Amino acid sequence: MEIDYSKRSFSYYPTNAIVYATCIDGKWSAPVVTNDFNLSLHCFAGVFHYASCCFEGLKVFRGVDGRVRMFRPDENQKRMKSGADYLDMPAPPMDLFMDMCIRCVQENWEYIPPYESASASLYLRPVLFGYNPQLGIHSADDAMFVVMASGVGTYSGAKSLMPGTAVISRNYDRAATFGSGGYKLGANYAQSLHAYNIAHRLGYRELLFLDSATHTHIEEFGSSNFFAIKGNSYITPDSSSVLPSITNKSLRKVAEEFGLKVERRTVYVEELESFDEVNSCGTAVVITPICRIDDKPALEDGTVTREFKYADECGPVSRKLYDRIIGIQKGLEEDTYGWCTFINEH
Ligand SMILES: Cc1ncc(COP(=O)(O)O)c(C=O)c1O
Incomplete structure (x- = not known):
């Protein structure tokens, strides 16, 4: 069966198998591989009530040399x-996490897109959730950890680096100042879904969240981190309520390598006027250039009070950063940082 990955977006597509393990009374089971994607769960499991859940996302690529690479899985663990730790529940240790990701790739080998399929990849989604039946408000004692996969394209379909528009969210916050925004919890996404739906209905690709205390500085997009280029600087917000993106961390390294000054600091909304290039970055979006950001008092309100405009194509500095990251992921450039884990078929 020949899959046309150029027609795929960033979505769920069926694969062969998932891998799961449970932690009961503090002891992790051996991983189980199954082609039954319907897990059996107790309806009192904590995940259904108190959202005791965190997850990850990472990509696997077939390189120009035919070898299969997984990008920075240790950072995801x-x-x-x-x-x-934030949810006070057990986490899979590094060796189990790595072993289960590798098994998941091997079991779904035929869904790793060919090298030629540009920005397509096998996306891994490791999920950890509260497993034991419970009623009162407390953390889950036992957990289930599942690694699943989907052969995906990018959010914008076949074309990478396709610019998109964004809108500033002033009447919906993603994360509280002293809240959980810095962790990849399912609950954070539940918080943003409604606002996201409004933004999408209005035709925006992205939603730009501000700090919840003052609404004066930029935090991140709903699906990704924010970074801007201004002259010779790579500028990205520093905030404990922003998800520490592995892509952003990697881009900062590459930016330094290219001689850019990396500024990780408070970034004010007013500064949007002065940036040369604005992008969202993350595993799913890779780098997505932003060509316009609208500012409105409320998402539902039609009035755009300010409009920040950028080029209709990816800027030259962001393009260079993109090429270096993709080059490492697809084996076109030397992986000087040792970011890739190689996987053999069996
Ligand atoms: C809210 C949010 N911020 C940032 C990111 C980017 O993180 P990473 O580069 O580790 O994928 C993601 C995507 O995973 C995200 O959902």
Whole structure:
């Protein structure tokens, strides 16, 4: 069966198998591989009530040399561990996390897109959730960890680096100042879904969230981090309520390599006027240039009070950063940082 990955977007597409393990009374089971995607769960499991859930997303690529690479999976384990610690629930240790990701790739080998399929990849979605039956408000004692996969394109379909529009969210916040925004919890996404739906209905690709305390500085997009280029600087917000993006972390390294000054600091909405290039970045979106940002008092209100405009194509500095990251992921450039984990078929 020949899959046309150029027609795929960033969505769920069926694959062969998932891999799961449970942690009961503090002890992790051996991983189980199954082609039954319907898990059996107790309806009192904590995940259904108190959203005891955190998840990850990482990509697997077939390189120009035919070898299969997984991008920075250790960073995903560390971030999942930080989320599980925040939720006071067990987290899969590094060796189990890595082993289950590798198994999931091997079991779904035929869904790793060919090298030629541009920005397509096998996307892994590791999910950790509260498993034991419970009623009162407390953290889950037991957990289930599942790694699943989908052969995906980008959010914008076949074309990468397709610019999109964004709108500033002034009447919906993603994360509280001292809240959970810095962890990849399912609950954070539940918080943003309604606002996202409004933005999408209005035709915007992205929603730009501000700090919830003052609504004066930029936090991140609903699906990704924010970064801007101004002259020789790579500028990205520094805030404990922003998800620490692995893509952004990698881009900062590459930016330094290119001699850019990396500024990780408070970024004010007013500064949007002065930026040369504005982008969203993340595993799913890779780098998506933003060509316009609208500012409105309320998402539902038709009045646009300010409009920040950028080029209709990816800026030259962002393009260079993109090429270097994709080059490492697809084996076109030397992986000087040791970011890729190679996987053999079996
Ligand atoms: C809210 C949010 N911020 C940032 C990111 C980017 O993080 P990463 O680069 O680790 O995928 C994502 C996507 O995973 C996200 O959902």
